Amino acid sequence: MLALIAATAGVDHHVLLWNPYVTSKPVYALIGHSSPVTAVNFMKTKLQLISYSKDKPFSACSQQRLCLLCDLLAG
DSSP, X not given: OOOOOEEEEOTTSEEEEEBTTBOSSOSXXXXXXSSOEEXXXXXXXXXXXXXXXXXXXXXXXXXXXXXXXXXXXXX
């Protein structure tokens, strides 16, 4: 079972993953873009998180990595 995760992105080039019940700080940062991230999208059918920026058409967080992150977030 996947944990409940929220993702945000912005001009700092990072995708931040949040526990929606603890909003004081993100629980994980996905780093890899070199320009501002303009959009993020969860693909539930493939268990992927896709991020878009001007430097790359997209960057995918794989099923295995996303599941590991969900395990970490679930605590």
